[in-house]
Ligand code: HEC
Ligand code: HEC
Ligand code: HEC
């Protein structure tokens with residue numbers, strides 16, 4: 001008898017184990033567009049505020065935004081068609097930029113001007129259909145999607161919605177949820193986007209500060225027009241590098257000389273301190289291959305004459321990529337553009353000698369690239385980590401022509417979403433390469449007669 005029970009138990013256990021299929025990643029072509037509601041459905045009468053917030057965020061433009069369109073259609077798709085190694089990105093870019101197009105197996109989706117459903121980009125239904133991710137690390141759109149009548153969210157709510165049911169998904173309260181799309185590995189197995197991993201290594205994660213705390217701030221708000229008011233509703237701002245207010249003052253600056261008075265011909269050493277006060281990850285993060293942050297220091301004499309002061313080299317390996325230069329780079333754009341002789345464009349487009357805070361990406365031939373999918377290795381990571389402070393020094397030999405009086409020393413930290421020579425070459429709208437001033441500070445030295 002005892003033996004038989006044992007057998008029955010084992011039998012039941014086997015059945016149970018067979019039924020618990022490990023959840024797997026939602027893949028290309030596993031759904032139809034019609035499985036997902038349009039954002040207007042969610043936002044036209046119920047979630048009106050969240051809808052307007054989302055409309056202003058890059059989330060609603062991830063497929064349609066001009067630079068995304070140019071990079072995908074002019075570079076990534078033709079490149080993927082020529083090079084077997086990166087063929088997967090033709091579909092894969094949209095695993096994050098237009099998940100419903102990817103899930104519907106629409107490769108490549110119609111151009112944004114065709115107004116297809118791919119334009120919905122990262123819609124309400126995308127995030128609110130995610131139940132989890134496959135594996136241990138969220139990256140490369142390894143989401144598990146369950147579109148349907150049940151929406152996954154962080155709170156059940158006091159009032160039952162007439163439009164859907166809600167199931168609480170605790171994952172949505174954590175930064176791991178964001179990592180599904182904010183970590184990316186290239187076909188060469190290189191981490192080319194690691195905002196979530198940077199956050200996990202940094203101080204904010206340890207203190208329990210989530211991505212949502214900075215990008216979906218809490219406020220007293222009605223989450224649906226007919227719903228209850230909550231003291232801690234999560235606003236859907238998703239404001240980042242495209243929001244000047246978010247960028248403003250990200251890094252605090254101080255500049256000081258080693259001597260307060262000097263004579264022409266003397267040497268002054270200037271120190272600049274840069275403190276990352278605001279980001280929960282490195283700065284810059286995300287599309288690191290595109291971004292450029294640089295420190296420009298100059299002296300202005302009493303007659304208004306300006307002297308540019310180049311940064312002192314620190315002397316570590318790979319530093320040449322971190323000092324403004326006039327050499328050419330990004331030759332691998334020639335692959336997609338059918339120009340095997342392509343010489344590249346200017347690497348930086350900023351004053352020669354300025355300090356750059358970045359991490360260079362290299363193609364399989366070791367040339368610097370802005371094509372993250374064609375990245376086979378990374379250079380030295382000289383970005384500014386969360387709450388990290390970096391210092392730079394500048395040596396200025398005061399020219400004899402500098403007149404007596406005040407010599408103003410000015411330090412400016414500038415930022416561009418996309419290095420300008422690349423933006424100009426690909427005809428990306430100027431808003432993407434406009435210089436954004438992150439911070440500025442100045443001090444004076446007295447020039448003695
Ligand atoms: C389904 C994929 C996906 C998920 C999940 C996701 N994002 Fe994003 N996010 C994107 C894409 C794609 C963009 C880029 C839009 C563009 O510029 O093309 C983006 C852009 C952003 C931006 C704007 C960056 C800028 O340059 O201005 C912020 C901020 C952001 N996401 C934060 C978050 C946070 C916080 C979470 C988690 C609560 C999250 N994202 C979850 C795909 C996703
Ligand atoms: C990039 C992913 C993403 C997108 C896109 C998105 N949401 Fe959310 N939403 C979240 C996350 C994450 C939370 C929970 C945040 C938390 O509680 O920490 C959330 C919470 C909510 C909540 C509950 C808020 C609360 O405080 O109770 C509602 C309602 C909601 N979203 C509606 C929408 C609507 C409507 C849209 C489209 C206009 C939308 N969401 C688009 C990620 C997203
Ligand atoms: C302590 C606040 C804070 C936290 C936590 C935080 N961020 Fe940010 N984030 C910022 C600020 C400030 C910026 C604007 C400066 C910049 O572009 O890096 C920003 C920028 C971004 C950008 C644009 C980056 C770029 O350079 O293009 C993305 C994407 C982003 N955050 C996503 C996330 C995700 C995902 C998480 C969690 C894994 C997160 N953030 C956690 C403050 C935060």
Ligand code: HEC
Nearest residue numbers: 067068071072076089093096140141181184285286287373
């Ligand atoms: C794993 C998800 C993921 C994949 C795959 C992905 N992206 Fe992105 N992409 C993002 C996120 C998230 C951002 C926003 C990062 C930021 O703001 O710094 C982004 C930003 C961008 C931007 C910059 C937008 C801007 O205005 O600064 C472009 C262009 C872009 N992606 C194109 C592509 C192309 C082309 C591919 C395929 C080769 C691709 N992406 C693959 C998630 C992804």
